[in-house]
Amino acid sequence: xxxxxxxxxxxxxxxxxxxxxxxxxxxxxxxxxxxxxxxxxxxxxxxxxxxxxxxxxxxxxxxxxxxxxxxxxxxxxxxxxxxxxxxxxxxxxxxxxxxxxxxxxxxxxxxxxxxxxxxxxxxxxxxxxxxxxxxxxxxxxxxxxxxxxxxxxxxxxxxxxxxxxxxxxxxxxxxxxxxxxxxxxxxxxxxxxxxxxxxxxxxxxxxxxxxxxxxxxxxxxxxxxxxxxxxxxxxxxxxxxxxxxxxxxxxxxxxxxxxxxxxxxxxxxxxxxxxxxxxxxxxxxxxxxxxxxxxxxxxxxxxxxxxxxxxxxxx
Numbered sequence: 001x002x003x004x005x006x007x008x009x010x011x012x013x014x015x016x017x018x019x020x021x022x023x024x025x026x027x028x029x030x031x032x033x034x035x036x037x038x039x040x041x042x043x044x045x046x047x048x049x050x051x052x053x054x055x056x057x058x059x060x061x062x063x064x065x066x067x068x069x070x071x072x073x074x075x076x077x078x079x080x081x082x083x084x085x086x087x088x089x090x091x092x093x094x095x096x097x098x099x100x101x102x103x104x105x106x107x108x109x110x111x112x113x114x115x116x117x118x119x120x121x122x123x124x125x126x127x128x129x130x131x132x133x134x135x136x137x138x139x140x141x142x143x144x145x146x147x148x149x150x151x152x153x154x155x156x157x158x159x160x161x162x163x164x165x166x167x168x169x170x171x172x173x174x175x176x177x178x179x180x181x182x183x184x185x186x187x188x189x190x191x192x193x194x195x196x197x198x199x200x201x202x203x204x205x206x207x208x209x210x211x212x213x214x215x216x217x218x219x220x221x222x223x224x225x226x227x228x229x230x231x232x233x234x235x236x237x238x239x240x241x242x243x244x245x246x247x248x249x250x251x252x253x254x255x256x257x258x259x260x261x262x263x264x265x266x267x268x269x270x271x272x273x274x275x276x277x278x279x280x281x282x283x284x285x286x287x288x289x290x291x292x293x294x295x296x297x298x299x300x301x302x303x304x305x306x307x308x309x310x311x312x313x314x315x
Contacts, residue, residue: 017029017031136298137180138295139294144287145159158178162174166217168218169214175281177274178273180273189269191260199256202275207253219248220246221248234296236263259271
């Protein structure tokens, strides 16, 4: 009179079910509610003692009562016996004490998990960051900046809001733009060499002659190095070069090229270009540093400075 074969709560693991073959435990275990595993966790049947009043006769009624009484007594004995100590092989050669199958217990709905999953990744709906999936980075979006709208250059990741009439050739200009791209034009692997080579092209496109061959500021009249040096970007050692340019019309501005190895894929170099108008209408120059310091690999909010973070720029 042992419990029938089935799945019962494992005595050694309360939140796991173990297969009972009708005589002993098997090595088959499962998580409660596992898909594709038939059967419902069974509980050990228990019946209270039955009392019968009056004599037990030989007729059908008396015989049925006798059978019911015998069955109840057997089930009760089975419950007591199977609920007692069951001997099986122990790890040290001695007997292992186990308990008979017990009802499966599931964790209460909504109970906190002992494992907390990874923090959610930044998304395009996060107002605090811009996600550049192509280059595998996120950039902080400071106050006074917006995601690009009606911008023909697909590398642009943020701009200052609004436009103004360019002081030179007809067209609309913006007081600030930030663009990022993967360097594919050459095999140069030095962030310093790439940043030094890129700064002249970045300045010309912004303030001398644009991609439509217009001269929105009547060309560049002078260039001056403001800062350059190693910089940590998303935990990688990069390099930046910043120029101050003056133009034939308008206040001119500041241009910066920042190169660093990508933390994804083949670790190709990434170039981030900053173009800020000078003067009161232009964005604060400190935003260049804020944005650079806040660049992170996609999916890693915690990667900050590190390699190169203690190396200051040279003027």
